[in-house]
Amino acid sequence: MRLPPPSPKRKEKRKMAIDTPVQAMKKLHESKDKLVSSLVGTVKHEGESDADAIARLKSVSNQKLLRMSAVAKQVTDRGGREKVVSAIGDAMGRAKDSDYLTKLGSFSNGKLMDVLRSAEKRAK
Numbered sequence: 001m002r003l004p005p006p007s008p009k010r011k012e013k014r015k016m017a018i019d020t021p022v023q024a025m026k027k028l029h030e031s032k033d034k035l036v037s038s039l040v041g042t043v044k045h046e047g048e049s050d051a052d053a054i055a056r057l058k059s060v061s062n063q064k065l066l067r068m069s070a071v072a073k074q075v076t077d078r079g080g081r082e083k084v085v086s087a088i089g090d091a092m093g094r095a096k097d098s099d100y101l102t103k104l105g106s107f108s109n110g111k112l113m114d115v116l117r118s119a120e121k122r123a124k
Contacts, residue, residue, distance in 0.1 A: 021062035028066070032058065035065050042072045042109060071109045081105065084112050091119035 019027065029035040036057045044053040057065065078084050085104045089095040104112065 021066060024066060025062045029069075032062065032065070035069060039065065039068055039072060042075075043068060068110075071113055074113055075109050078116075081109070081112065084116055088112070088116050088119050091116070091123045 025032060025035055029038070036054055039057060040050055040053050043057065044050065048056075060068075075081060075084055078087065082105075085101055086095065088104055089097070089101050092100075094100045104115070107115070
């Protein structure tokens with residue numbers, strides 16, 4: 001028994017419900033180069049040149065770059081790294097502990113935001 005030919009509706013390309021990381025990156029930042037250049041200042045290691053940081057970030061996946069961009073935006077919305085560190089100190093009750101605050105300052109943006117979220121939940 002032969003099946004009928006597929007209908008024209010079935011041949012239409014269906015749109016995905018969620019954008020892929022490449023589509024999201026192109027929609028938000030137009031190209032990976034622009035996304036990398038916007039992240040260089042926030043994720044550059046101590047003593048690393050801009051060219052080395054750009055070369056390192058170009059090999060990172062689009063999904064991770066988008067996540068890093070979102071975290072960097074959260075940090076800037078909170079007023080920057082120093083204000084996030086002081087907010088963690090206030091929420092944990094260790095605002096005057098300078099050693100603790102300098103240790104927090106060495107954390108990455110993602111880890112800082114995780115610590116801040118958990119400290120704010122604990123303070124409630």
